[in-house]
Amino acid sequence: MFKVAMSEQAPAAVADVLASGHIGQGAKVDEFEDALRSRVGNPRLATVNSGTAGLQMALRLAGAEGGEVLSTPLTFVATNWAIMAAGLRIRWVDLDPSTLNADLDDLAAKVSPETTAIMVVHWAGYPVDLARVAAIADECERRHGRRPAIIEDCAQAWGATYAGRPLGNHGNLAVYSFQAIKHITCGDGGLVVFPDDDSSRRGRLMRWFGLDRDPGALPRPEQNVAEWGLKFHMNDISAAIGLANLDGVDERVRRHRANAAYYDRELKDVAGLELTRPVPGSEPSYWVYPVKVKRRDDFVARLAAAGIAAGQLDPRNDRHACVAAYAEPLPKLDAVHDQIVCLPVGWWLSEQDREHIVNTIKSGW
Ligand SMILES: Cc1ncc(COP(=O)(O)O)c(C=O)c1O
Structure with a gap:
């Protein structure tokens, strides 16, 4: 059912990184992110070391402290176990038998003041009707005074578009996976695409303990972490594999x-x-x-x-x-x-x- 898509250039690209003396997050990650920016069409993004890590980051960025996440049961368990890891409750949304994605009538019925986030999964690479999901979140805000965050799990959907734009351009947090058998693989890896500058800034810090690694950052001993993060970052070895596999x-x-x-x-x-x-x-x-x-x-x-x-x-x-x-x-x-x-x-x-x-x-x- 699957085959690993590995570029013939990948072994040499990895060998270069291994010989370079720098194998952590560095120039190759920056280069991979630049290439991804032009492909996704959204400059606000951060690579991470897995799609699962990206989902956990997205749930924290969504301000999801407590409350419930509406989610589909028809997905790889990584989607839903990320919700468990964030300490949130899952509320299952029934399935639309024609699309095999979440039934959006059931989603609309279940959204409530308890809903911290809506987890949308573009299962098998089939986009969900994002306009309808946005309308459901807007209606929730009108009725309850709070708009649930929308997180898109695009792990299986590299290359898919909705309303003529790649996923990651619809005002939501969007998470891709570059795991072994995805359209693009880094061996393991992931990508978070952000809807605004503030979540982009927070996410890029959160992926490495809350410390800033971007060019121009203060020296580490002078940094003060406002929001702690975890070890979610991608390294240059994975980025070199991903870059090679972007071609094609x-x-x-x-x-x-x-x-x-x-x-x-x-x-x-x-x-x-x-x-x-x-x-x-x-x-x-x-x-x-x-x-x-x-x-x-x-x-x-x-x-x-x-x-x-x-x-x-x-x-x-x-x-x-x-x-x-x-x-x-x-x-x-x-x-x-x-x-x-x-x-x-x-x-x-x-x-x-x-x-x-x-x-x-x-x-x-
Ligand atoms: C729908 C879905 N979400 C999340 C993930 C997790 O991605 P990763 O394996 O990169 O952590 C996968 C991986 O297969 C997936 O299929």
């Missing part, structure tokens, strides 16, 4: 999209299979290609017998014992959870591979 990422995303368009055409009339619907105004990056199928176990077994890796990817998070206290009825998720399966859709598929996948599915299961 547009082509990789293009191939994910071309494969998805092929599946859209070929699978739309297959009985017993339902496609996932992107929201209007969005362009997904298709990290994987999720569909709903009848008799999922038979479907997965049929594909496995033909040498095709397909699977559930992210099972619902709300059934884990560690979040039992937050359990609540999620009828729409219940109705479709056991039908959701992800197909490989990535840059590594040849035309023959994707034809083989489609023909296998069309032959029945």
Whole structure:
């Protein structure tokens, strides 16, 4: 289902850093951040050492001290365990069976004075309707006098756009992951994109104990930490890998999209299979290609017998014992959870591979 996208330039780039005498956060991180600024289209950002660290930073920046975070159960557990790490309560939002993202009617119903933040996950690289989420937060402010922060988990969504702009340009805190099998990998790494100068300044300090490492900073012994931070920073080794892998990422995303368009055409009339619907105004990056199928176990077994890796990817998070206290009825998720399966859709598929996948599915299961 996945393949690591590693540039042939990466080993030499890493060797240069290793030989340079500086392997911590330094010039390569600065260079990577400059390259990311022009790609994301927002100058306010900070690399971190994982998407999970980025989510924890975002939750602190959101002023999330106490209270509840509305979140989806259909995501990798990193999204929700970051909420636990921040000492906040999770309130589950039901699933929209057509988009497989949070049901925004349920979100609107559950937002309350207790809502400190709304965690939006662009699952599988399919953007959420951010205009509607913003309207829900605005309405909460009108009714309760406080606007919940919106945090976007873009870990699976490098390259996706909403309203014609890359994620990270919609007035929210947005967090990407550069973990091993993402569209861009640093080995491990992440990126936080900030909506304003104040959160950018705080975040860039928070990623390394609250101390300033930017050019022009006061000497360390003269610095006084106003807001403590943790060890979230990226190092030059990871940044060198990320920089090398930035070259070629547009082509990789293009191939994910071309494969998805092929599946859209070929699978739309297959009985017993339902496609996932992107929201209007969005362009997904298709990290994987999720569909709903009848008799999922038979479907997965049929594909496995033909040498095709397909699977559930992210099972619902709300059934884990560690979040039992937050359990609540999620009828729409219940109705479709056991039908959701992800197909490989990535840059590594040849035309023959994707034809083989489609023909296998069309032959029945
Ligand atoms: C939806 C989602 N959120 C967060 C993360 C965490 O990212 P990282 O592994 O970089 O900490 C992942 C990683 O797979 C993810 O898929």
